[in-house]
Amino acid sequence: MYELYYWPTIQGRGEFVRLAMEEGRAPYVDIARGSGHGTGIAAMMRLLAGADRLERPPFAPPFLKAGRLLIGQTANILQFLGQRHGLAPKSEAGRLWTHQLQLTITDFLVEVHDTHHPVAASLHYEDQKKEARRRAADFLSSRLPKYLGYFENVLAQNPSARYLVGAKLTYADLSMFQVLAGLNYAFPHAMRKAARQFPRLVAHHARIQDRPRIAAYLASPRRIGFNNEGIFRRYPELDARRNAGKSSSRR
């Protein structure tokens, strides 16, 4: 039984791990969301408070307990789970390529997060709104099309075309699904416009969403809804250039 440690009220980076465990049928306890003895947010905070004394402390959630291993860093956890649960190729070349895609998704996520927190994660959004408007405008006009164009092209270049890597699902597909879901939540206007340019990604998203285990998970209470505490936040003033233009005239 795996133990996932992550904040209990947001999808955040923990969601990439949850999706892999759900699709891979990996038995797990979502510790901070649990209500039994030794679970709940207090159990996670206890582990974090004592992390300094561990030989291999995690820097931040999510982290995964797997027997005697305590594994941190989302992409690292996924690499580990991928091998064990049939969510990554067996060949070295295939594993490296899957991980490379995951690390590019990691980079993308930082940039998504920083649209609403360009100055400091420790400050409220309200204290960095002006900077957020500038950063989000650049993100939507330049970075979003660059990243989505890259992944669209990866799908186009893959002879199988159904998945990012070869002819079988990997953890990178599940993460890509989550990124698109998050972007659709955070930037509905911008994404509606962008959809025409990224037909393969849109189809890929629907394909992952419709997989029986993923569909069942999304419909279950285990799936936390999007909200304005996570990586993907819906601040209308940051969405689409039309709106950004309006906002800046109101400064």
Added chain:
Amino acid sequence: MYELYYWPTIQGRGEFVRLAMEEGRAPYVDIARGSGHGTGIAAMMRLLAGADRLERPPFAPPFLKAGRLLIGQTANILQFLGQRHGLAPKSEAGRLWTHQLQLTITDFLVEVHDTHHPVAASLHYEDQKKEARRRAADFLSSRLPKYLGYFENVLAQNPSARYLVGAKLTYADLSMFQVLAGLNYAFPHAMRKAARQFPRLVAHHARIQDRPRIAAYLASPRRIGFNNEGIFRRYPELDARRNAGKSSSRR
């Protein structure tokens, strides 16, 4: 013979790969810095221009050609080289932990970079100076001590205490060396103050720097100097709170 593809005038993320190849005695050509036929910046730009047609295109430099493999993402390249050149443990637990540390260094680097580019990498520093001052102040007061404190503690918790992982050098040690070197360049005032709090990291830095192959590399023309085009940049107005205070009164 490995082929490293990276921008020829900066250390940037390519430097983490260079350090691993130098210490691991991996034969390599630094393609964009070469002067022979098929090398030079034009060779890299040609590969980048045609990347869209590759089945496994890199998103951005650095990337490494290793026989038929083309590997992107710094941490992914290091994981690959680490296995082949004795720069990572052989056990699964050791490999995961080394990679976890590397990915935390990756996160740290993004935050260092964003001190001077909080709004957009595509804009000049001069066009985001005000935002940079806010971001750098938060970085120095909150993020820098958090990251350095984390790695200091990793050294403290490791019974060997000489390296980050167990009793042998890994690629994560080389990357940590580079991070300290860069921080000392970019934030000399802040780092002078911080040094007292992180004695193990300071000693670790000196230990790596003095390794024969690393010392030889640093003294060679293969080592590009720090400059204000890379991740670590010396903008005095972003360094140390004393200076940040002065700057903000001049706004």
